[in-house]
Amino acid sequence: MAGTKAAMEDYSVRMGFVDDYICAICDEGGDLICCDGDCGRSFHPTKPTGEASHCDTLGLSEEQLFLCENCESKKHQCFVCGELGSSDQGGGGQVIIQCNKRGCKRFYHPECLPLDINNLPGDSCPMHECYSCKKKHATSKGNKTTGKTKGKETCRKKHATSEGNKTRGKSKGRGTWEMDLVLCRRCPKAFHRKCLPRKIYGGEGEIQRIWETAGGTVFYCRDHEMVENLRSAKRNRIKFREEKPKGAAENQSVEDGNK
Template identity: 35%
Template sequence: MDRPRRPGSDRRYAPVAARGGKRKRSSSSDLWEDVCSICDDGGDVLCCEGRCLRSFHATEGQSTKLNRCKTLRLTEEQWKIFKNNDGKNGPKYICKNCKYNQHQCFSCGLLGSSDLSSGVEVFQCEDQYCGHFYHAKCLARLLYPDRSTQPLNFEQEIARGLKFRCPVHKCHVCKGAENKDDKKMQFAVCRRCPTVYHRKCLPSDITFKGDKDNGTMKRAWDNVLPGQILIYCMKHEIAPKKGTPKRNHIVFPDSKNLLLRAPSKARRQEDTPTVQDIPKEEMPPDHDSPEPSQPPPQPATETDKDLPNGFNSFAPKDLFPLPYPGSCGWLDD
């Protein structure tokens, strides 16, 4: 079934190079993001047909020298398979997060199971235009920072299927909703964490123009996201050469470790090569792949005991000593 069309998604720009972009998808719907989820730049991007609604630069040739996106590392031949796809008979691109039902919590950045049939650890926002997932505990901390106002058993209700709209759908300051018809009430959306402001509520230190004299970095771009402002909030340090925070925020699951946990029948099915398996699992040792191999899950530590069953991620906790919203710390920049 085709997804609905995202309002205003006919405008596609690049926050770094301010150049026009286009997307290639496998259906006629228009719900996906207009910029690459790795580098936040526009251009010719490939859309995942899974639940995450993300888009990616597919090959190294689609990244400018200025942008230097790590991309999906598809070959030109692999890219052509999708580029020539009419969306009906051709293959669909499914990212590894959606393929293996292992999605990142948009608050803490850790991977968790999103398998609705069993063992759900991260839950997706009910908004049809939102591809963000959250641990129930992380969501409770975001929606109810003052624990005294948190509804009783909120986390358990989420685990039992309670529908929710995540924090990216209300202003961080005034808690109001978005009104795209009123410019002042349009959203400024952080690309690294669930922090959103109305244009009129945007803090003064999140600027549209950088100032080298006082060391102020540009943190906001207009006309990048359809009807919204793209920002990096003050939680994220800007890398001067790229003009964005370090691009270490995307974590793909290690399919090999996942297969070790799968039943033998499922393992044999996964061993059958499909188009959805690209980019290739095996990369040359000196190739800088955006899909790192993850070590086997580590035994729970004392700090894990306060988490409900199923909240341990495949991403080891020692890689995230000081988690904060939007921090994932996996891909070396």
């Protein structure tokens, strides 16, 4: 158990590592500042700092200590649907919750989480288990109930075996790296390295979806459209404020004029 606990602590550090070293807007590194609020995200603060990565940046006039607009208004984006929700725990206005795993900090509407979230400790989000393994496990359970199971071994069992061999001095030096979780930058999907789809590495008409950087692994699952001339998926994810419905400004002007 001691070995497993240590591995989980290392994973928590790795998980937050990438977020600290790349911009939340463009997913590239460089001269960044970190939000002092709950989200802990990093951003290119000024136009010059984002030129190399073609980042929209925060548009600040100078680098400074700051709270991003989400943390200032206590309205954060759900990492599933992308819509804003109140994270303010005071006054009963909270409609969005934050994962309590150290280094994660992602927000969710409770109704957007998959049903099996109840099997995870606390308010942990789906990014703490391999998406591929969960699918195999669900299929295996379904086949078992219908008497068709072939006894397929999930990666979770393989990981336990690897940890057991490691504590007994039988590790071959492969299991730990293969079982590292690689996290999608755009949605709550994570994969063990050995479970990653082969096509994400590019080639044969496929666009590369994974890069090893100084800050860690940057990865986008196949659910997201990539930008060919940039090393990222479409950069339309960040939302700082709620958009007014079309015609809202005109209607407001009419209402004001009728007062």
